[in-house]
Amino acid sequence: MTAIPFATAPSLRSNRRWALIAAYACLGIFVIFFLFPPYYMLVTSLKTNAEIAELASNPWIVTDGVTFGHYEHLLTESSFPRFFLNTTIVTVIVVAITMVISVLAAYSLARLRFWGSGVLATGVFLTYLVPDTLLFIPLFKIVGWLGLLDTYWSLILVYPTLTVPFCTWIMIGYFGSIPRELDEAALIDGANHLQMLLKVFIPVALPGLIAATIFAFTVSWANFLYPLAYIYSESEMVLTVGTVTTLIKGDVFHWGGLMAGALLAAAPPVILYAFLMDYYIAGLTSGATKG
Amino acid sequence: MADVTLQNLIKTFDTVEAVRGIDLRIPNNEFVVLVGPSGCGKSTVLRMVAGLEEVTSGDIRIGDTRVNDVPPKDRNIAMVFQNYALYPHMTVAQNMSFGLRLRKVAKSEIRDKVQRAADILGIAELLDRRPRELSGGQRQRVAMGRAIVRDPEVFLFDEPLSNLDAKLRGQMRIEIQRLHQQLRTTTIYVTHDQVEAMTLADRVVVMNAGRIEQAGIPDEVYHRPRTRFVAGFMGSPAMNFLDCQLTEENGRTVARLAAGPALPLPAEQAARVRSYTGRKLVAGLRPENIREAASHDGTNSSGVPHDISIDIVEPLGRETIVYFRLGDATLCARVGTEVHPRAGEQTSLVFHPDRLHLIDPETDLVL
């Protein structure tokens, strides 16, 4: 009996080594594959227009000297700062609206057993399955009727239709996994529903809350279809559509500016992910019960 | 401090009748243990007292107040859950003080109460830890601390020790006992562990299928069970049951066990059961009342020896459990460690009739 661990130990160890090698190989390919576009963007954004246009030059490295001209132009002479501000306003408000609605909805769907709550929970998820390419035409009617066309308030109204169902669904899952005894303990301790939500549910389900926030942020930061359909004035535009419409003049592509704009636009989500990832992964629920 | 009264308490979940009419008066300071097999409705009773489950019919009174419609927080109770239900994101001190903070108790008073409870439970040095950094036993203490700081009129425990290993369970049992001696708070304690029931309880309430089978001090429930269920449930290994016939022999009332010895009944019991003479009854005899032939304490004088063949032997150190067959029943005996029975061996065991329980098979009541 005691011989078995000795016999298996070396093979286990080499097994583990091969697993690691395979894992790193796969990850390596994955990283190269996905970091290549940003790298290409960075390189292009640092080239002069002449070098970009020169077909014979090496596209992977900067040969004619690094220039920050595209960034300068973007930040000082274009509407890019305006787009950035608009996007930030839209995103912050949408994330706030989304989290308030979906946390309250998820709490009631997960815990207040009322007539039809099960059906409603499924219904919420089904609405998420309707693609926005189908929704934007009827929503156009509504937005127009409300007089919000050509303002970013249309986006603030419309984005929650994308974010709320999914975030609610995530939060229902997290709230549902909180053991019922925790509510009961809080109930006996004297918490009302609001205190239960604020002091027990939200802190315990923080990883879920962060996941939902990241989702809502990403959707409202990067959506392309709705601003394209609803917004026409440069002063109301957001990053995605604004960058493209102002930097592509007919069939003239300002590649350097486009790439610089895309990189700057991608920075906030990257920074947000980097900060929230640790919280997101940390399992805060352990230790609630016997565990 | 208050007494708790349950009057004809009934709880029905959709189609399941979980609790079918409980009448129980728990005087102030009493430690009552509800025991019974899984699904008999113990937790449901406790949760109704806590206010976590609505009452279908009947009344619950705490002190002089009918609390059926009082929300849990206003019932002045505290509950300790089987899986502790600590708030994972709060430190031990925060866990214990949560209820007081919600009630807007002054900060200095909270600190004093938490400190005092932590001292009582020996967790003062853990106050800044979070639940996930604690062992099971420590978590259990914190859960009890959370109950203590509230200074409730009633403590409710739902199988608080069942997630602990045997040794820790023994320690915590003693601590709960000490705690009750110190605080004297009226306590309802649910368990299916009869050792806990016997050791902790001022009064044991044995439940079965949503009803109370018997309520009494531990000794009474153990030695004078009212029904066959209680007789079989209390005690480990469980009581032996076998068919017997009551006969009159040489002027004495005798219980003739199926395929076993004939046990003359003590005079007092004989007088009680004389009217059943000639009837088929069920005899209940605890394993400790079937002993080895030569016992050092001389209690064998009144016993009836019988030859049996040993089936299985379980040496437990302090005693040895012997299983043997009698007719088609398997019986169990506890013998001392001076004898060394072996499986398959023929030996003589002594049956002691002085603690024989006779049960009417039609009513399942102990006569």
Ligand SMILES: Nc1ncnc2c1ncn2[C@@H]1O[C@H](COP(=O)(O)OP(=O)(O)OP(=O)(O)O)[C@@H](O)[C@H]1O
């Ligand atoms: N919420 C509920 N819905 C439906 N039936 C329930 C519910 N809670 C309990 N029951 C049923 O009521 C009966 C009593 O349950 P209860 O939890 O009180 O048993 P218990 O004595 O505490 O058992 P255990 O020792 O296993 O904890 C069981 O048959 C159970 O299935």
Ligand SMILES: [Mg+2]
């Ligand atoms: Mg239970």
